[in-house]
Amino acid sequence: xxxxxxxxxxxxxxxxxxxxEMLQATITRMASNSLAVKQLGLSIWTALVGFGFxxxxxxxxxxxxxxxxxxxxxxxxxxxxxxxxxNNFNRLTELLCGFDDHAMESMQRxxxxxxxxENISIGKEFQMYTSTFRSWANLPYLVIIVITLVIFxxx
Numbered sequence: 001x002x003x004x005x006x007x008x009x010x011x012x013x014x015x016x017x018x019x020x021e022m023l024q025a026t027i028t029r030m031a032s033n034s035l036a037v038k039q040l041g042l043s044i045w046t047a048l049v050g051f052g053f054x055x056x057x058x059x060x061x062x063x064x065x066x067x068x069x070x071x072x073x074x075x076x077x078x079x080x081x082x083x084x085x086x087n088n089f090n091r092l093t094e095l096l097c098g099f100d101d102h103a104m105e106s107m108q109r110x111x112x113x114x115x116x117x118e119n120i121s122i123g124k125e126f127q128m129y130t131s132t133f134r135s136w137a138n139l140p141y142l143v144i145i146v147i148t149l150v151i152f153x154x155x
Contacts, residue, residue: 062152
């Protein structure tokens, strides 16, 4: 990074630090939203499976799986957004610490606003979204779906 590149960073350091604080707050909010969605999904699943046992209605087990899958997709969306905001936070941290060789390109591309998500290609965006399927955060959904299928088959 040349001396000319570091001058705008030094001039805007306080602004960029505030940006990093806003990014941390956004990431925390996404993580808490993800947790709230997991709790909601487990509550809905428990209610539907409980009614399915009580009423001996197999269609409630299917409804439990469908509702859990829909809530899992919403949770994966929050996880995807959290990942994108973390990438922005990491880029901003590298910029502030002087580790980013392309600091000015990042700053110009986002017009100095790291809280705004960077536009990326649809293929890369789809790849990032599908990578959330492989996240450990989705393990509870997979376990619950398997349990529901076992209960449904044995019922």
